Amino acid sequence: MSTLPDSLEKLHGEAWCDVHPVHEDAVHAALMGRASDAHLAHLADTFQMLASPTRLRIVEALRRQELCVCDLSAVVGVSQSAVSHHLRQMRQMRIVRWRKDGRMAYYRLDDEHVAQLFGTGLEHVRE
Amino acid sequence: MSTLPDSLEKLHGEAWCDVHPVHEDAVHAALMGRASDAHLAHLADTFQMLASPTRLRIVEALRRQELCVCDLSAVVGVSQSAVSHHLRQMRQMRIVRWRKDGRMAYYRLDDEHVAQLFGTGLEHVRE
DNA sequence: TGAACATATGAGCAGATGTTCAGATATCAA
DNA sequence: TTGATATCTGAACATCTGCTCATATGTTCA
Known part of the structure; x- marks a missing residue:
């Protein structure tokens, strides 16, 4: 499996399954400016x-x-x-x-x- | 129990419990311009x-x-x-x-x- | 064709949700 | 105080939800 972006490793701790992002740039972009877990749960x-x-x-x-x-x-x-x-x-x-x-x-x-x-x-x- | 407004009788068929509206005018106003049941369920x-x-x-x-x-x-x-x-x-x-x-x-x-x-x-x- | 890959789908299970019922709390009026 | 009223609350129940696992479908490439 290909290496996951650092931000993903940090985000989820470790590889959670054998799925890897196909478009790493798009994934990185999507990870920018995310709401906090608390805000999202509240939402x-x-x-x-x-x-x-x-x-x-x-x-x-x-x-x-x-x-x-x-x-x-x-x-x-x-x-x-x-x-x-x-x-x-x-x-x-x-x-x-x-x-x-x-x-x-x-x-x-x-x-x-x-x-x-x-x-x-x-x-x-x-x- | 006091008589329910006609629109309420029509709306729900019959008195559903012994609760009756305290402010009949307000209740009537609230019943105007309601979305359809289908739209509300979809919403x-x-x-x-x-x-x-x-x-x-x-x-x-x-x-x-x-x-x-x-x-x-x-x-x-x-x-x-x-x-x-x-x-x-x-x-x-x-x-x-x-x-x-x-x-x-x-x-x-x-x-x-x-x-x-x-x-x-x-x-x-x-x- | 066959292997690898990306996605879709059905079954099943633990946990959450919406309602009713019974009863508690609090206010008003006689 | 007593009774009526308006609302709140806890328990219990059937139903719904979100996830995982296993598997199916469909595509690409060698």
Whole structure:
């Protein structure tokens, strides 16, 4: 097998299989300016939060205005418990923010990026 | 329990639980201009393709230029088989395109939307 | 033709995910 | 306080996911 580029050896510690890159220049270029593992893992978790029709309905509903859990349950058409579970995850992944007002909890999108991801994705799908 | 809005009755067929919307106006507003179930399911599947660090590394690598499976395997650091499995899914969900050239298969991002989703997501995560 | 190579694919398994159910917490009103 | 309401949370379950292994397909070259 041919020698792997140094950056690859450093990257993965050792040859992980007998596959070797065919276009070493292209591989080197692709290795430049990579996001950190932590950022990439976080990004994957973020997209995971958008990878469910139920949660996308929640995002869609929150694009216009903030809503309470009960309203979201009605709009999305799943149980209040299920919505609450989803919202906690979405909160943790910074897809939504919330505020408590008495016994109600009002949710809204975390920032403009979330609405933008939803919009861009929908454009892509509708083509 | 209070009566549910007509649009909700139509939407879900019948009262699905004893939860009722607290803000009927807000619920009605949220129900306007919703994407179709088919589009939303497709959108969820699209985000699902971006919900894995391995596949995100593939997208990241393909932002600059097209690469063959072998190169991608090297850049991403997983087996050729795993990359190939991912690429088939990503092809089906229109995240990537491919072209065959001899025994090689070259992959690139399907369109600008994909790069945009990656970029926006990374911005969001890096804040 | 046969060997080497690049990629695709099916089966199978460990781990993650989405929902429901039951019950906890907290607030409001009488 | 008591009861009703709004939300949160843990456990449990069936389903889905991502990887590996083994193998198949198709191409190039000698």
